[in-house]
Amino acid sequence: MNTVIEASGLGKRYGRRWALAGCTLAVPAGRVTGLVGPNGAGKSTLLQLAAGLLEPDSGGIRVLGEPPARTPAQLGRVGFLAQDAPVYAGLSVAGHLRMGAWLNHGWDTEFAKRRISDLGLNLRQRAGSLSGGQRAQLALTLATAKRPELLLLDEPVASLDPLARREFLRDLMETVAEQQVSVVLSSHLIADIERVCDYLIVLTASRLRLAGETEALLATHHRLSGPRRDPRTLPASWEVIEESHAGKQSTLLVRTSEPVLDPAWTVRPVSLEDLVLAYMSQPGDAARADLAGLEIAS
Amino acid sequence: MIRFAWTRFRTQAAVGAGVLAIAAIVLLVTGIQLAHAYDAAAAACKQHGNCAGLFNAFLTQGYFTAGKLLGAAGLAVPGLIGMFWRAPLVARELETGTFRLAWTQGVTRTRWLAAKLAIAGAAAIAAGELFTLMVNWWSSPIHKANAGYTAFTSGSFQSGVAPVGYAAFAFALGVTAGLLIRRTLPAMAVTLAIFTAVIIAFPIWVRPHLIPPVRTTSALSLASVAVTGGTSDGHLILTTNTATVLPGAWVISTQVTTPDGRAASSEPAGPCATSSASAQACNDYIGSLHFQQTVTYQPASRYWAFQWVETAIYLALALILAGLCFLRIRPGRSAEPGIPPPPRHRPGPRARKVPVTSFQPSRTRLAGQARRRPKWLPACRGTWS
Numbered sequence: 001m002n003t004v005i006e007a008s009g010l011g012k013r014y015g016r017r018w019a020l021a022g023c024t025l026a027v028p029a030g031r032v033t034g035l036v037g038p039n040g041a042g043k044s045t046l047l048q049l050a051a052g053l054l055e056p057d058s059g060g061i062r063v064l065g066e067p068p069a070r071t072p073a074q075l076g077r078v079g080f081l082a083q084d085a086p087v088y089a090g091l092s093v094a095g096h097l098r099m100g101a102w103l104n105h106g107w108d109t110e111f112a113k114r115r116i117s118d119l120g121l122n123l124r125q126r127a128g129s130l131s132g133g134q135r136a137q138l139a140l141t142l143a144t145a146k147r148p149e150l151l152l153l154d155e156p157v158a159s160l161d162p163l164a165r166r167e168f169l170r171d172l173m174e175t176v177a178e179q180q181v182s183v184v185l186s187s188h189l190i191a192d193i194e195r196v197c198d199y200l201i202v203l204t205a206s207r208l209r210l211a212g213e214t215e216a217l218l219a220t221h222h223r224l225s226g227p228r229r230d231p232r233t234l235p236a237s238w239e240v241i242e243e244s245h246a247g248k249q250s251t252l253l254v255r256t257s258e259p260v261l262d263p264a265w266t267v268r269p270v271s272l273e274d275l276v277l278a279y280m281s282q283p284g285d286a287a288r289a290d291l292a293g294l295e296i297a298s
Numbered sequence: 299m300i301r302f303a304w305t306r307f308r309t310q311a312a313v314g315a316g317v318l319a320i321a322a323i324v325l326l327v328t329g330i331q332l333a334h335a336y337d338a339a340a341a342a343c344k345q346h347g348n349c350a351g352l353f354n355a356f357l358t359q360g361y362f363t364a365g366k367l368l369g370a371a372g373l374a375v376p377g378l379i380g381m382f383w384r385a386p387l388v389a390r391e392l393e394t395g396t397f398r399l400a401w402t403q404g405v406t407r408t409r410w411l412a413a414k415l416a417i418a419g420a421a422a423i424a425a426g427e428l429f430t431l432m433v434n435w436w437s438s439p440i441h442k443a444n445a446g447y448t449a450f451t452s453g454s455f456q457s458g459v460a461p462v463g464y465a466a467f468a469f470a471l472g473v474t475a476g477l478l479i480r481r482t483l484p485a486m487a488v489t490l491a492i493f494t495a496v497i498i499a500f501p502i503w504v505r506p507h508l509i510p511p512v513r514t515t516s517a518l519s520l521a522s523v524a525v526t527g528g529t530s531d532g533h534l535i536l537t538t539n540t541a542t543v544l545p546g547a548w549v550i551s552t553q554v555t556t557p558d559g560r561a562a563s564s565e566p567a568g569p570c571a572t573s574s575a576s577a578q579a580c581n582d583y584i585g586s587l588h589f590q591q592t593v594t595y596q597p598a599s600r601y602w603a604f605q606w607v608e609t610a611i612y613l614a615l616a617l618i619l620a621g622l623c624f625l626r627i628r629p630g631r632s633a634e635p636g637i638p639p640p641p642r643h644r645p646g647p648r649a650r651k652v653p654v655t656s657f658q659p660s661r662t663r664l665a666g667q668a669r670r671r672p673k674w675l676p677a678c679r680g681t682w683s
Binding site: 048051052053055067068069070071072073075076078079080082084086087088089090091095098099100102103104105106139142143146 | 299301302305306309394395396397398399401402403404405406407409629
């Protein structure tokens, strides 16, 4: 499997706070990857590290096989849409397109012009007077018209209303289908991710919690309910993600690649939202306990 | 990138050019008046003599003060350019977040900065030099009328090549402040403050040590004694003006002593004590005392040496600052100008102690280190071994 982003032990610190710590992952090529997590989980940090806007404080990252932002060639292969879609307020839409053409080797003038006219943007309008949605569209045009192999989108729809968000994502998907690019897209809205992404990465509290193909993740997670049990008696191949116990009843969210055969359990599928929320809402959870355990052991 | 840097700079350039044009018009109009006034005084001097008096009258028409103010403005211009043009150059991009757009185009940051520096640096230096030339043209009649005038003084140079150095330094300072402070207004304030401090401090602390001054002791020339008089207790006061004996030199200090080494002010004033005494009697008296004059000075012939050395020092400072900017901006350094998000989440990578509840399946497993990492879950440092 080809990868577009490879990170090993990647960490980034702001002062004493680690915005991202010890992150090792490989993002596959040819996918639309959703990066989810609560605010402040490190999504923006990860994307900015991948775009070369930030430098790691630990570990390393390679994007399309190269360290990010070192050469014009590498920069030309990666499109980046920053959070809040920054544009030059005093520069017209046409001015932005000129900038793209001057600064990017593979710039597709035709595509950019067509996209701007499809969106109904006035070429002479100053970018500062565009609406939030139009600005995001302009920034996406800049990021896609350079014909990148990888598109990094940091909260592209956060500032948009639901309708504009839907249109933006539809538009993005059309562009992706047309250009055959890999996309990594961050959002704290799982519904958006569910609509467009086929690969999922969950970050919480500066750490990577989960990464995998959406379908495979859904197929291997189950919501079980049944009589209360001591967890130590559960099959060793089960990974308990979430558990709640009420009276004699236990409800578990389990990860297992094997079918659940025990008739005592009622098995229901999980939605992507349930799955992500379960991983996100594990404060004193497995991974953290692991770390505590390791620290005691060492 | 040059083209784009230029489009980003156009508005500022237009504003700067406008200000410069207004200054040029004002200077041209008043400068022509000034030149006429000087010509009239010079013509009168040719016809009637009494040149000193006529030129003095010309100078006291207010031009002299205006000229001094303009000279100071000539020094301030590089600082102001540094402040209004350079500090926002990078700071505004960092402040508004557009650097995230600029730095993810197909041009490396190093080239981005180089283009910005090239365009804006050339403009800043040209504007500063242009203003200096205009001011020098404007004040040339004043310099001609003022016999004691020399461009070689203890202050920063207001003409020649050194202003180019000042402009380059102010410009690099503005960019550096913008890059380090990341916010436009504070960067502007810091640029102006540091530039002013340097332009004032340099002539005081650095320039006197660049080339050792010449020190000569000779008999006091009466031609250089400008004012004489006496103190209330009858001691002699001498004010010397060495511009007449050392034209164009930068005189650092003069000391008048008696042949046996006492200060001239320790001598009785004699006929110079009263203003009613004739100048001739006073001069004769001073001549009879055989004063020695010790002058510490930089000869006029060193004017250009000082200009070039000073220019070189300021240019070197500018280059060092520009180098710092490149080091700072270069990818691969951990000191990047990324703006950290506001801290919303407290937990760092260090795990807090987790209270052990009755159901902690993963924890019990972990105690024995038996749990293997599931394939689907990527390894995180320190989490799984």
